[in-house]
Amino acid sequence: MVLDAQNSKISINGCILIAPSELVSDPVVSKRHPIHHMTWLYFLTQINTFDVFVDASVNCRPTGHSSLSDKVRVPAGAFGHAPPIVPRDSERGAAPWVTTPCAAPRPVPAVSCDRAPFSTCPGTMASSEDDGAVDEKETNNRRRNRGAIATAWLTFYNIAMTAGWLVLAITMMRFYLQKGTHRGLYRSIAKTLKFFQTAALVEVGHCAIGIVRTSVIVTGVQVCSRIFMVWFIASSIRQVQSEESVILFLVVWTVTEISRYSYYTFNLLHQVPYFIKWARYNLFIVLYPLGVVGELLTIYAALPIVRRTAMYSLRLPNKYNVSFDYYYFLIIAMLSYIPLFPQLFFHMLRQRRKVLHGEQRGTDHWSLKLTPRQHSGTPKSDYLHPVETVNPPHITASVTTPHITASVTTPHITASVTTPHITASVTTPHITASVTTPHITASVTTPHITASVTTPHITASVNTPNNKSLAADEWRSRRKW
Numbered sequence: 012m013v014l015d016a017q018n019s020k021i022s023i024n025g026c027i028l029i030a031p032s033e034l035v036s037d038p039v040v041s042k043r044h045p046i047h048h049m050t051w052l053y054f055l056t057q058i059n060t061f062d063v064f065v066d067a068s069v070n071c072r073p074t075g076h077s078s079l080s081d082k083v084r085v086p087a088g089a090f091g092h093a094p095p096i097v098p099r100d101s102e103r104g105a106a107p108w109v110t111t112p113c114a115a116p117r118p119v120p121a122v123s124c125d126r127a128p129f130s131t132c133p134g135t136m137a138s139s140e141d142d143g144a145v146d147e148k149e150t151n152n153r154r155r156n157r158g159a160i161a162t163a164w165l166t167f168y169n170i171a172m173t174a175g176w177l178v179l180a181i182t183m184m185r186f187y188l189q190k191g192t193h194r195g196l197y198r199s200i201a202k203t204l205k206f207f208q209t210a211a212l213v214e215v216g217h218c219a220i221g222i223v224r225t226s227v228i229v230t231g232v233q234v235c236s237r238i239f240m241v242w243f244i245a246s247s248i249r250q251v252q253s254e255e256s257v258i259l260f261l262v263v264w265t266v267t268e269i270s271r272y273s274y275y276t277f278n279l280l281h282q283v284p285y286f287i288k289w290a291r292y293n294l295f296i297v298l299y300p301l302g303v304v305g306e307l308l309t310i311y312a313a314l315p316i317v318r319r320t321a322m323y324s325l326r327l328p329n330k331y332n333v334s335f336d337y338y339y340f341l342i343i344a345m346l347s348y349i350p351l352f353p354q355l356f357f358h359m360l361r362q363r364r365k366v367l368h369g370e371q372r373g374t375d376h377w378s379l380k381l382t383p384r385q386h387s388g389t390p391k392s393d394y395l396h397p398v399e400t401v402n403p404p405h406i407t408a409s410v411t412t413p414h415i416t417a418s419v420t421t422p423h424i425t426a427s428v429t430t431p432h433i434t435a436s437v438t439t440p441h442i443t444a445s446v447t448t449p450h451i452t453a454s455v456t457t458p459h460i461t462a463s464v465t466t467p468h469i470t471a472s473v474n475t476p477n478n479k480s481l482a483a484d485e486w487r488s489r490r491k492w
């Protein structure tokens with residue numbers, strides 16, 4: 012990614028997005044604007060007075076009006092060591108910067124953004140879209156930092172849940188193939204279903220303690236409605252167990268959960284096969300409505316039985332002087348699908364857009380953070396620097412001043428710095444490095460080494476190991492590259 016503030020351009024993977032000029036020149040620290048759903052973050056600083064660190068700034072996903080300073084915490088080592096970009100010269104724009112993103116990473120200082128002196132915490136952040144559910148998740152600071160233990164636990168949990176739902180799928184298929192009917196199927200899987208569906212309550216806990224970036228409310232509604240179906244409808248009312256609608260929602264849930272939990276597992280391992288991702292974010296378009304139909308038909312089938320048996324109901328007079336009619340409760344539950352289901356469905360559509368179409372997903376981001384250099388004077392806030400924030404671990408960071416453009420991309424590291432006088436870039440693992448100044452052009456390429464240097468007086472090149480060639484106008488000394 013290259014960010015060019017002067018020309019209001021951001022280029023990602025060859026795709027160039029143009030930022031509106033008012034965005035770039037806006038003197039306000041940050042501003043909300045949807046540029047192809049990218050999040051832009053602005054900060055003011057004088058670049059040469061700062062060391063610039065690429066920091067993990069988590070939950071930077073904007074809510075539009077809230078202060079970043081209460082949203083950013085730099086967890087020490089939370090994402091490993093972040094690569095620094097260090098300006099070495101006090102002459103802004105005139106002299107070289109040295110970028111060391113690959114060679115000598117510095118630890119990220121464990122300073123929260125709002126406490127860091129001269130930190131680049133902007134006053135507000137921008138958002139590409141509003142999302143009530145997402146807002147809610149963003150206000151939870153604790154989810155910003157998922158440690159190794161939490162990741163290990165989530166991996167274990169998701170593998171176990173995938174396995175559980177796979178067992179359910181196999182059991183259902185075997186039952187149907189052996190018996191040729193769905194009657195009795197529910198009973199054959201009831202225990203396993205109750206166990207694994209109830210275990211989904213843990214997910215609400217995950218959201219609450221912040222180790223997954225999901226809304227407690229959205230997850231809570233989803234999980235509770237399922238648990239309600241399992242415990243208070245299907246398992247409690249035997250007569251409905253042989254309804255086709257029960258099989259409908261069971262099959263739908265099973266397919267959904269296998270793809271969902273396997274997606275989460277692969278996602279945690281950073282290796283998601285495309286078909287899993289595709290299944291996770293496409294199947295729901297059909298399965299969600301089908302599941303709701305299955306659930307609603309099942310509750311509907313339960314209504315006469317509930318009315319006849321007055322189960323779970325409390326009629327007056329009683330010693331508590333409270334009345335509760337489960338029949339009407341079920342009717343209210345059915346009605347509550349009308350406002351709630353669309354919200355869940357549209358939440359999933361938004362997630363789909365973000366994941367499959369690369370829109371800003373955001374909660375945990377990487378951004379640039381500036382800390383004052385020790386020898387520098389008082390910083391002047393006379394430059395506007397846009398920073399693009401992205402989700403780790405596919406880190407992309409950049410900073411642009413009128414004189415300097417710098418960017419870092421990992422894990423397959425690409426780093427580059429451009430000043431009026433110097434252009435430098437590093438690319439690894441198949442190393443390509445080059446430096447260009449008005450007087451010197453140098454480049455190195457390995458492992459099959461090719462090296463060259465050009466100055467006004469010298470042109471030299473070396474190719475090894477098989478092909479050693481040398482060309483020199485004035486070749487003073489042989490160098491080992």
Ligand SMILES: CCCCCCCCCCCCC/C=C/C(=O)SCCNC(=O)CCNC(=O)[C@H](O)C(C)(C)COP(=O)(O)OP(=O)(O)OC[C@H]1O[C@@H](n2cnc3c(N)ncnc32)[C@H](O)[C@@H]1OP(=O)(O)O
Binds near residue numbers: 239306372
């Ligand atoms: C008391 C009785 C009341 C009754 C009233 C009832 C009314 C209810 C009305 C609603 C009825 C709903 C009925 C449901 C029917 C069905 O389920 S039918 C089957 C089809 N269903 C689905 O496809 C939806 C399945 N459900 C979900 O996907 C979730 O529940 C969700 C909460 C809606 C998912 O949203 P969310 O988690 O926000 O999206 P994701 O994209 O999946 O994840 C976001 C990020 O969080 C990470 N993450 C989440 N969970 C985990 C995890 N377990 N482990 C690891 N990571 C996790 C995920 O990876 C994402 O992270 P990033 O990729 O880094 O962003």
